[in-house]
Amino acid sequence: MWAGGGPALIGCLGPLLPPRPLQTLASSLTLRLIRGLECSLLNTSFEGKNLTLQTHSIQTLAFKLGCDFTGLALSSATLEQVPQASVPHAMQFPAELTQNACRTRPRELRLICIYFFTDYFFQSINSSLLNNYVLGAQLSHGHVNNLSEPINISFWHNRSLEGYTATCVFWKEGASKDHWGVWSPEGCRTEQPSPSQVLCRCNHLSYFAVLMQLSPAPIPAELLAPLTYISLVGCSISVVASLLTILLHFQARKQGDSTTHIHMNLHASVLLLNVAFLLSPVLARAGAACTALAAILHFALLSCLTWMAIEGFNLYLLLVRVYNIYIRRYMLKLCAVGWGVPALLVLLLLVDQNSVYGPHTIPLFDSRGNGTGFQNNSICWVRSPWVHNILVMGYGGLTSLFNLVVLAWALRAVRRLRAQEKVPGTRACRDSVTVLGLTMLLGTTWALAFFSFGVFLLPQLFLFTIFNSLYGFFLFLWFCSQRCRSEAEVEAEMEAFSSSQTMP
Numbered sequence: 317m318w319a320g321g322g323p324a325l326i327g328c329l330g331p332l333l334p335p336r337p338l339q340t341l342a343s344s345l346t347l348r349l350i351r352g353l354e355c356s357l358l359n360t361s362f363e364g365k366n367l368t369l370q371t372h373s374i375q376t377l378a379f380k381l382g383c384d385f386t387g388l389a390l391s392s393a394t395l396e397q398v399p400q401a402s403v404p405h406a407m408q409f410p411a412e413l414t415q416n417a418c419r420t421r422p423r424e425l426r427l428i429c430i431y432f433f434t435d436y437f438f439q440s441i442n443s444s445l446l447n448n449y450v451l452g453a454q455l456s457h458g459h460v461n462n463l464s465e466p467i468n469i470s471f472w473h474n475r476s477l478e479g480y481t482a483t484c485v486f487w488k489e490g491a492s493k494d495h496w497g498v499w500s501p502e503g504c505r506t507e508q509p510s511p512s513q514v515l516c517r518c519n520h521l522s523y524f525a526v527l528m529q530l531s532p533a534p535i536p537a538e539l540l541a542p543l544t545y546i547s548l549v550g551c552s553i554s555v556v557a558s559l560l561t562i563l564l565h566f567q568a569r570k571q572g573d574s575t576t577h578i579h580m581n582l583h584a585s586v587l588l589l590n591v592a593f594l595l596s597p598v599l600a601r602a603g604a605a606c607t608a609l610a611a612i613l614h615f616a617l618l619s620c621l622t623w624m625a626i627e628g629f630n631l632y633l634l635l636v637r638v639y640n641i642y643i644r645r646y647m648l649k650l651c652a653v654g655w656g657v658p659a660l661l662v663l664l665l666l667v668d669q670n671s672v673y674g675p676h677t678i679p680l681f682d683s684r685g686n687g688t689g690f691q692n693n694s695i696c697w698v699r700s701p702w703v704h705n706i707l708v709m710g711y712g713g714l715t716s717l718f719n720l721v722v723l724a725w726a727l728r729a730v731r732r733l734r735a736q737e738k739v740p741g742t743r744a745c746r747d748s749v750t751v752l753g754l755t756m757l758l759g760t761t762w763a764l765a766f767f768s769f770g771v772f773l774l775p776q777l778f779l780f781t782i783f784n785s786l787y788g789f790f791l792f793l794w795f796c797s798q799r800c801r802s803e804a805e806v807e808a809e810m811e812a813f814s815s816s817q818t819m820p
Contacts, residue, residue: 327693340713346437347489347496350437351790352432353376354430357369357378358378362378366803373432373436374431375428375430375431375433378426378427379450380423380426381426382414383425385408385413387412387413388409388427389406390429391405392404393403405431405449405469405471407468408468409453410467411453414440417456418458423457426455427454429453431449431450431453432451433447435525436521438525442762444528445527445528446477446525446526447471447526449526452524455520456588460521460793461520463519466557467517467521468516468517468518468606471513472513473512474512474516477528480528481528482506482508482526483527484504484506484516484524484526484527485499485500485527486500486503487499487523487524488500492721499527502546503519504517504524505519526706533728542695543777543778548786550786553785553786554586554789555587555793557788557789558586558792559587559743564795573631574646577647577790578626578627578630579795581651581655582626583791587788588616589617590788592612592683595609595696596695597696610699611665611666611673613697617708617810618657618661618662619654620759621762623717624719626653626654627719628719628723631726631754632722635725635726665707670697672698673697673699675699676694676695683709699741703813709765709766713756715759715762716760719759720758723758726754756790758789762784764780765780
């Protein structure tokens, strides 16, 4: 409870406020309460060198300083009795703090520190503070700014802050019409010495906090369970479907053409991708095993995208060159591209920078929680932003663009062919199924990854998760339809041959 500050606080509050609009009145009242608290601390007399006062949501410290001040370091170790201060923080003041005041009027100075464990008094539009902590400091006899040696304010969180944009800010009074101030980053530099720590280096005294913004766009935490369930079920179905497809291919005991071999390589890459993805959250805390799995997952994704592009390239050859498509050691060259190029890229990343793979934090926004409102979900994945942008999004974007062009070319060819003849209903239906199958075969649904913004975010999350977790299953359906069509064509040819033989 407060001790020794009651009368001084009442005296510093001043006269009653005149009638004002409700929001302006609340803002003005908050300002007067803060000013009254500061005035009370600056004028309260106490014995010794310091005074500590606290409630359940605020703690204040007052220090008597002389002109021989050599610096001061404070930490949350002094706040053990305050339940809200369970997350550590610290403030460090340089010796330069008192130089200007002592140069003009050498006297005893007073430094006050106010720790708010709530952002109730510092309401601002669209702001979310780390731990809801606000740490403030003020020196008697004038403002302190433009320090050559900064004041260091450290904030910690009990979870990793990877995936968030943390910005050190101070409360700028009078910069808002609706509130008594706004958060501003002026005069503060933000550093992150560790994944769970934010260090603010500011050249002035004020009220400080860490403004948190999700990067990338926030994903509601309540959607984690359904999206995880969809991913697990879809990937499991795709694993079974890919295995079944490969087994059926070998069971047929046929050499097969290059198109069939390309399909089987695509199935193998999808199988590896789904297995690695299912294991990724399980091994997120497994150290070296997580690093290895992240590299395998990246390799599998690149291989899958490459084989999708190879499918498009092979379809282009079938449509354009038709008869003259013989290429010497065609499959060997395709395998060198489909498996070799992704393996080379991943190995180069591992040799150049082995920290590029490991536990990766997926930012989530918990609208029902408190504190920062942020949660973390970790998987084994690419940790480097530039690698993700270039060798995941960029690579996938080029693949999707190429295959979309090939798909448009295929649709045009089918339409031109059918325009030359009268198409019965069953044949038109079969062509529609073919187009749908080609759409899935070329992996054009992966282009949904580029719609994760604005109003598209939530629909994109579910559509992308459903379509691409079941990608192996869709390939299996395509394989079955092609096999049934092939058998039907063979059977029709046999019947035609038999009829020709029986004719007189």
